[in-house]
Amino acid sequence: MTSAIVSVSKESRLFDPPAEFSVRAKIGSREVYEGMYRRSIEDPDGFWGEVAAELYWFDPPKTVRQWDPPKARWFEGGTTNLAYNCLDRHVTAGAGEKRALVFEGEPGDIRTFTYAELLRETCRTANALRRLGVSAGDRVVIYMGMVPEAAIAMLACARIGAIHSVIFGGFAADAVRDRVNDAGAKLIITQDGAWRRGKVVPLKEQVDRALTSCPSVEHTIVLRRTHNEIVMQPGRDHEWSVVVDRASDQCDAVPVTSEHPLFILYTSGTTGKPKGVLHTTGGYMVGTYVTTKYVFDLRDDDIYWCTADVGWVTGHSYIVYGPLANRATALMYEGAPNYPEPDRFWDVIARHKVTVFYTAPTAIRAFIRWGDAHPRRHDMSSLRLLGSVGEPINPEAWMWYRDVIGGGRCPIVDTWWQTETGAIMMAPLPGAIATKPGSCTLPFFGVVPKIVRHDGSDAEPNEGGYLVIEQPWPSMLRTVWGDDERFRQTYFSRFPGRYFTGDGARRDNDGYFWVMGRVDDVVNVAGHRLGTAEIESVLVAHPNVAEAAVVGRPDELKGQALVAFVTLKADVNATDELREQLADHVAAEIGKFARPDAIRFADALPKTRSGKIMRRLLGELASGQAPKGDTTTLEDISVLAALRDDDE
Ligand code: WT7
Numbered sequence: 001m002t003s004a005i006v007s008v009s010k011e012s013r014l015f016d017p018p019a020e021f022s023v024r025a026k027i028g029s030r031e032v033y034e035g036m037y038r039r040s041i042e043d044p045d046g047f048w049g050e051v052a053a054e055l056y057w058f059d060p061p062k063t064v065r066q067w068d069p070p071k072a073r074w075f076e077g078g079t080t081n082l083a084y085n086c087l088d089r090h091v092t093a094g095a096g097e098k099r100a101l102v103f104e105g106e107p108g109d110i111r112t113f114t115y116a117e118l119l120r121e122t123c124r125t126a127n128a129l130r131r132l133g134v135s136a137g138d139r140v141v142i143y144m145g146m147v148p149e150a151a152i153a154m155l156a157c158a159r160i161g162a163i164h165s166v167i168f169g170g171f172a173a174d175a176v177r178d179r180v181n182d183a184g185a186k187l188i189i190t191q192d193g194a195w196r197r198g199k200v201v202p203l204k205e206q207v208d209r210a211l212t213s214c215p216s217v218e219h220t221i222v223l224r225r226t227h228n229e230i231v232m233q234p235g236r237d238h239e240w241s242v243v244v245d246r247a248s249d250q251c252d253a254v255p256v257t258s259e260h261p262l263f264i265l266y267t268s269g270t271t272g273k274p275k276g277v278l279h280t281t282g283g284y285m286v287g288t289y290v291t292t293k294y295v296f297d298l299r300d301d302d303i304y305w306c307t308a309d310v311g312w313v314t315g316h317s318y319i320v321y322g323p324l325a326n327r328a329t330a331l332m333y334e335g336a337p338n339y340p341e342p343d344r345f346w347d348v349i350a351r352h353k354v355t356v357f358y359t360a361p362t363a364i365r366a367f368i369r370w371g372d373a374h375p376r377r378h379d380m381s382s383l384r385l386l387g388s389v390g391e392p393i394n395p396e397a398w399m400w401y402r403d404v405i406g407g408g409r410c411p412i413v414d415t416w417w418q419t420e421t422g423a424i425m426m427a428p429l430p431g432a433i434a435t436k437p438g439s440c441t442l443p444f445f446g447v448v449p450k451i452v453r454h455d456g457s458d459a460e461p462n463e464g465g466y467l468v469i470e471q472p473w474p475s476m477l478r479t480v481w482g483d484d485e486r487f488r489q490t491y492f493s494r495f496p497g498r499y500f501t502g503d504g505a506r507r508d509n510d511g512y513f514w515v516m517g518r519v520d521d522v523v524n525v526a527g528h529r530l531g532t533a534e535i536e537s538v539l540v541a542h543p544n545v546a547e548a549a550v551v552g553r554p555d556e557l558k559g560q561a562l563v564a565f566v567t568l569k570a571d572v573n574a575t576d577e578l579r580e581q582l583a584d585h586v587a588a589e590i591g592k593f594a595r596p597d598a599i600r601f602a603d604a605l606p607k608t609r610s611g612k613i614m615r616r617l618l619g620e621l622a623s624g625q626a627p628k629g630d631t632t633t634l635e636d637i638s639v640l641a642a643l644r645d646d647d648e
Pocket of ligand 1: 267312313314388389390391392393414415416417418419420440501503515516517518610
């Protein structure tokens with residue numbers, strides 16, 4: 001039996017949870033975790049029923065879960081409201097004066113919202129939506145930057161049962177148009193512009209362009225943020241300062257059924273039609289609430305900062321809904337990490353005394369490239385916990401994160417999940433689980449991940465394979481908006497009855513999971529199916545390398561040959577000698593078969609707007625083709641042009 005994917009990682013470092021962390025943690029030992037995990041699998045109804053009961057329901061659920069693959073229904077018979085659980089519940093409990101959101105704009109302006117204030121603003125916005133004809137089940141597109149009003153707009157939709165679809169502010173008119181039309185949105189909430197690296201990103205202008213072909217949209221609400229000149233179309237476009245600010249701050253939360261749709265979020269797809277992942281109310285609420293509670297081990301006085309954009313699922317689940325459902329104080333930062341200087345994040349952490357910091361490997365690699373001097377200049381002793389999400393984190397970046405940012409004292413929670421899963425699926429509980437650099441460790445409660453072979457049989461320990469999830473979980477996607485068949489095809493047809501993640505992974509002898517990235521990113525070299533992420537990880541471990549992407553190109557002899565695109569650290573010269581050195585380094589670390597056939601130095605790698613390297617485009621380049629697939633999710637098109645010029 002040949003394995004689906006060969007794993008070549010040799011990482012063996014192990015870090016126990018610090019004792020002083022464990023004593024204060026909600027879950028303080030491996031034994032407690034295991035007991036709770038076992039219960040969540042053996043008695044899911046009991047386990048999830050109790051978690052759900054920690055939240056507010058207008059009518060309590062009559063059943064916990066119904067599973068008729070691929071259709072899951074959770075907490076049927078229950079009615080609730082997510083905005084009520086994030087706001088009213090805390091105000092009613094006497095926590096109205098606690099800070100809910102602390103906002104720092106890129107220009108340096110700071111605004112805070114207590115829970116009582118956030119509730120009032122949410123009510124005003126909900127009333128404005130209603131006055132413009134929005135009611136339960138209608139779709140509202142939110143196309144904004146990272147401003148508190150984006151979170152308020154989401155909560156306002158949830159409050160009246162409208163379905164929000166946040167479109168990342170980095171997308172341009174065409175992408176906005178496609179998503180608005182797929183969702184059939186009635187209203188768009190946007191802003192004049194957003195701040196990014198000192199410049200204005202003109203959002204309203206993009207909306208105007210999109211709206212020339214979006215027949216379903218009746219109104220827009222426009223927040224003034226950057227004060228650039230915009231055109232307001234009378235009757236269609238409304239000022240936030242008028243329709244929201246002058247609305248009443250009283251608006252009862254609408255009880256909705258547990259399976260009432262909460263939001264549609266389009267995934268950064270690689271081909272064709274945008275894929276609208278649909279999440280519903282009760283299960284998503286319970287999933288984001290309980291994962292935030294245990295994975296970030298929140299304490300009442302934490303200042304929690306997730307650096308994701310609200311336009312991605314991480315922003316939905318871990319800036320807005322999870323933290324607010326837990327009555328946390330969440331920080332929101334508007335701008336770029338290197339504005340005005342590459343130490344902006346560390347400056348924010350020091351000034352706001354951030355205690356929990358959650359960011360992405362792509363950002364961590366950029367910080368490494370910019371140099372240690374920036375973080376070293378700031379007092380970050382307030383930090384107690386670090387998180388990572390979005391990609392496999394290579395062990396060297398993990399170690400840097402731990403030492404330079406965490407001062408060697410903060411546990412790192414490497415959280416594996418997806419837009420589709422809604423909430424964290426695998427992660428170390430920081431007071432209970434020893435960590436290994438690059439592993440997301442063990443499943444969260446109720447999650448049953450398996451590694452399987454091509455034919456669906458179980459892989460052996462350490463044998464690379466496909467990552468599937470066996471049981472339903474509360475926050476799982478319910479369908480692809482308007483396309484049940486695509487939902488079934490994409491997630492439940494490869495291994496019938498089981499959810500296919502699209503990722504390759506292996507499980508080690510201790511039962512720890514190591515996610516190797518998308519299975520589309522597997523390269524077949526002379527019969528070895530290699531996960532490119534592991535080769536990249538070895539390249540990044542070389543002291544001169546900042547970032548690497550490995551792809552295959554057709555090769556007559558070997559099936560596929562390996563091509564590595566490499567960006568170097570700031571002060572390193574790209575020489576042929578270094579190229580040889582790097583190839584030798586991979587051969588020495590992994591084996592001769594993995595020695596890259598070509599190494600190409602690049603100033604930057606093409607990435608999606610959420611920071612994922614677009615290996616598909618690099619593969620096309622490496623094969624000597626002009627990139628032909630969809631490039632609308634590409635962050636910076638000039639990166640691609642530069643790589644092509646390099647070719648000639
Ligand atoms: C894909 C999901 C989850 C929110 C942000 C991305 C990769 C994500 C990890 C991790 C290894 C990871 C996977 C996954 N991924 N987190 N901790 N370790 N890989 O959401 O855009 O839906 O992407 O990101 O490949 O399938 P997304």
